[in-house]
Structures are given as C-alpha cells and as structure tokens.
Amino acid sequence: MILERKQRFNVPEIRSRMEQVSAELGTETFHGAQIVQYAELEQVYSGAMREISTKLENLDDEFQLRDRHNPIHHMECRLKSIGSTIGKLRKRGLPLSVESVRENLFDIAGIRVICNYEQDVYKVADTLSEQSDIEVIRVKDYIAHPKPNGYRSLHVIYSVPVFLTDGPHPTPVEVQFRTIAMDYWASLEHRLRYKNDMEDSDRERHVATLRECAKELSRIEATMQAIHNEIGAGEA
Secondary structure, eight states: OOSSOOOOOOOOHHHHHHHHHHHHHHHHHOOOOHHHHHHHHHHHHHHHHHHHHHHHHHHHHHHHHHHOOOOEEEEEEEEEEEEHHHHHHTTTTOSHHHHHHHHOSSSSEEEEEEEHHHHHHHHHHHHHHHHHTTTEEEEEEEETTTTTTTOOOOOEEEEEEEEETTTTEEEEEEEEHHHHHHHHHHHEEEEEEOSSSSSSHHHHHHHHHHHHHHHHHHHHHHHHHHHHHHHHHHHO
C-alpha cells in the first residue's frame, strides 16, 4: 500500500508555469494538448531519474559491503525547468514542441553524483555503464581533458527504459560524476559566471585564480587518493 501519495505532475500547475514563461519570454510556448503531453513527458523523465538513482544507491551499498568504502558522498537530482527547456530549444533554433524536446534534448533529467575520490568517479560510472539494461549514449570526460577554465567532471548520458502500461520507454538521463573538490570549485565558478554586477577586470582576475585553483585541487586530490589507497591496502 502506498502510504503517502504525491501528485508530482499537475497539469494546471504546468499550464501556469507555461503561461509564466510565455510572459517572461514574450513568445508562445506549449499549449492545449501539448501541455498534457509535456506533463506525461516529465513523468517519464522523473521515472528515469529514479531508475538511475536506485541503481547508483545499490552500487554504493555493494561497494560499502565489499570494500568497506562508500564511493558516493551524495547525489542531487533535478528536472530541467520549463523555462530552461524552452530557452534551450530557442537558442538552438529548434521547434517549440514536445516531440522536439524528446528528440533533441538529452539533459531534461539530470543527476549529479558527488564522489569522494577521482577513482570512485570512474569506478561508479564504469560499473553503471556495464549494466545490461542501460545504454551509454555519450561520454564527455572533462577530468581527463579539463575545460580551458579548469572545469573538471565526467558527463555521461545514459538511456534507461521506463516501463509504463504501453511498454518500455527508453529515456535519456544526464549524469555528472565529480568529486567533492570538483563540485565546490564548479559551484563557485558558476556563481562567478552569473555575477552580473562585477567589473570585467575583477572577473578576469577571479577567472585566472580559479584556473590555478583547479590545477592545485587536482594535485591535492591525487595526493589524498594515494593516501586513501595506501590505507585501504593496509587494512586489506
């Protein structure tokens, strides 16, 4: 029995969000039957997030039992907002339709997996990728190849089936794997990027500093990883 039932996908509420986005952007968004279709789409993406999240939790439990170490520190899940979704379609010159979202956008459902160490990132990502009911659509390894600004993270887009009354719906979920250090660096860089009331000279100075911080954090993480491995080897 379901003890607490939540109505996650309320069509009137989604219609209200659509109207708000239309007013903010000054353009027509989804309407009529497409609003219901968008609610159904959100439900499927939410189901896909839960599928991947459960798999990750199961893996973390197994690693703890087998290796006495939880590789995952915590996870964060999110559905891209309607405003962000429509903004991305417009930016790419794509039709404003539910079908366009389904066919062109692969980051509607997103999970951020914060791991303790860099080796944990690859261990969890590789093990998840090997599961038989998951398809890896795309990998971008910004740990092996950091962005010019110093950003490091492993981005993997998975396709996982969500089973509904009419059968399986393969659905993409973008998973970003990063360490704790990579995450707090990225959070600060994100704040800086969207800080609009800052002089250009100050912004450039902070950008350069963060770039150097990224290199130093990478070095420190490698040292801490080595210590962790040595302690683990000693316990075994």
